[in-house]
Amino acid sequence: MNERERARRPGGRSARVGAQVHQAVTDLISERGHGNFTVGEVAARAGVADSSIYRRWGSLEALLTDVTLARLNARSPMPDTGSLAGDLRTYAAQVAREITGPDGLAVVRLAVALSSNGPEGLQAAEALRAERTRQLQAMLDRARERGECALDASDVLDHIMAPMYIRVLFGMVPLAPDWVDGLVDRLL
Amino acid sequence: MNERERARRPGGRSARVGAQVHQAVTDLISERGHGNFTVGEVAARAGVADSSIYRRWGSLEALLTDVTLARLNARSPMPDTGSLAGDLRTYAAQVAREITGPDGLAVVRLAVALSSNGPEGLQAAEALRAERTRQLQAMLDRARERGECALDASDVLDHIMAPMYIRVLFGMVPLAPDWVDGLVDRLL
Numbered sequence: 001m002n003e004r005e006r007a008r009r010p011g012g013r014s015a016r017v018g019a020q021v022h023q024a025v026t027d028l029i030s031e032r033g034h035g036n037f038t039v040g041e042v043a044a045r046a047g048v049a050d051s052s053i054y055r056r057w058g059s060l061e062a063l064l065t066d067v068t069l070a071r072l073n074a075r076s077p078m079p080d081t082g083s084l085a086g087d088l089r090t091y092a093a094q095v096a097r098e099i100t101g102p103d104g105l106a107v108v109r110l111a112v113a114l115s116s117n118g119p120e121g122l123q124a125a126e127a128l129r130a131e132r133t134r135q136l137q138a139m140l141d142r143a144r145e146r147g148e149c150a151l152d153a154s155d156v157l158d159h160i161m162a163p164m165y166i167r168v169l170f171g172m173v174p175l176a177p178d179w180v181d182g183l184v185d186r187l188l
Numbered sequence: 189m190n191e192r193e194r195a196r197r198p199g200g201r202s203a204r205v206g207a208q209v210h211q212a213v214t215d216l217i218s219e220r221g222h223g224n225f226t227v228g229e230v231a232a233r234a235g236v237a238d239s240s241i242y243r244r245w246g247s248l249e250a251l252l253t254d255v256t257l258a259r260l261n262a263r264s265p266m267p268d269t270g271s272l273a274g275d276l277r278t279y280a281a282q283v284a285r286e287i288t289g290p291d292g293l294a295v296v297r298l299a300v301a302l303s304s305n306g307p308e309g310l311q312a313a314e315a316l317r318a319e320r321t322r323q324l325q326a327m328l329d330r331a332r333e334r335g336e337c338a339l340d341a342s343d344v345l346d347h348i349m350a351p352m353y354i355r356v357l358f359g360m361v362p363l364a365p366d367w368v369d370g371l372v373d374r375l376l
Contacts, residue, residue: 114359122359129358158351158371165357166350171302171313183346 020046021053025067034064034110061114061124068110069128072098078135084143084151088184091139092160096175099168133157149188159187208234209241213255222252222298249302249312256298257316266323272331272339276372279327280348284363287356321345337376347375 024045028037039060043050057063076098079090110128114121136153144150160183164175212233216225227248231238245251264286267278298316302309324341332338348371352363 125359129360157354159347162350162354163346166345166353169353170317171310172317 017046017048017052018056021048021056021063022067022070025063026071029067039063059120059124061120062127064110064114065124065128069131072132073135078139080139080142084140084146084148085184085188087139087143088156088160088188089181091136092164092180092184093177095161096164096177096180099164100173100175151187155187160184205234205236205240206244209236209244209251210255210258213251214259217255227251247308247312249308250315252298252302253312253316257319260320261323266327268327268330272328272334272336273372273376275327275331276344276348276376277369279324280352280368280372281365283349284352284365284368287352288361288363339375343375348372 021042024042028042028045039053040050042060042063043053046053053063057066076091076094079087079094081087081090110125114125133153136156140151140153140156163183164180167173167175209230212230216230216233227241228238230248230251231241234241241251245254264279264282267275267282269275269278298313302313321341324344328339328341328344351371352368355361355363
């Protein structure tokens, strides 16, 4: 997004500051990696005061989580295809594409950075996980209401997301589409 | 290990240098985290020349992998209980204990550090994975030879190790023993 697009963004000053800060964080992560910049550096890059960031997000950890969640929601929205198999296949394929892409392990790297960062980090990681779990459970609840099989979000985490994340972490890529579909089929 | 124990260690100079370098790496990881020291710093701490490290290990990445593998083999050796269920339960419980312990995520942190560290890092991560997979497959092959069910190391990675690692990464700890046993039972 360039300066002009940012200025045109609807929602007034608060939305504009939010977008500038998100962009600054995204840039700093890609330049330096997680854990290698401060709130002051984000503020300077975004052209806002440190205090604006602390007032709105409370901590660097909470800000990082917010940026990651926004990115996940934009790139891997929960699908609604009308069937559980369709939803899970679509979701699994999206996640596979995302985590094997150029900034692939952003979420995993963030989780690692947060989990080594004391109580605020753990709390932020927990908030991120809780929000995505809520979205995933809503998708699974729609299936249950249609009379399809009843799954918990934790089953999806353990047997679809976890194997994909770990293979990417260990450099076992690419993830073959047949193998990804197989994870879904086995769970169903 | 103190200096005197190190000096008494059998195997002569090469084994002594190996132990000193391993200890230096372990200390530096716990003080600074992965990715925050150089071969020169390891050499200085171990009291050896940089060139000795390059000659023996080739790169910092290969050295980190060697240290992690030695640690894994010491703390989570592959069990041989006489039954596949026993072996898998024992192994899963060991891994659960290890990754929720004080230096819990050492392997995952190393994998993340290596995977963001270019071709040498990826190659080192692959070597680590290959060695542990070979050990795991040997355990599974013994079960197959006894006429028990035939599993691949990749099944164990995907459905036992991966869910545990991801839960620890996301701060969803402790890992309940019943849940860990459940992963094994489901796979069998």
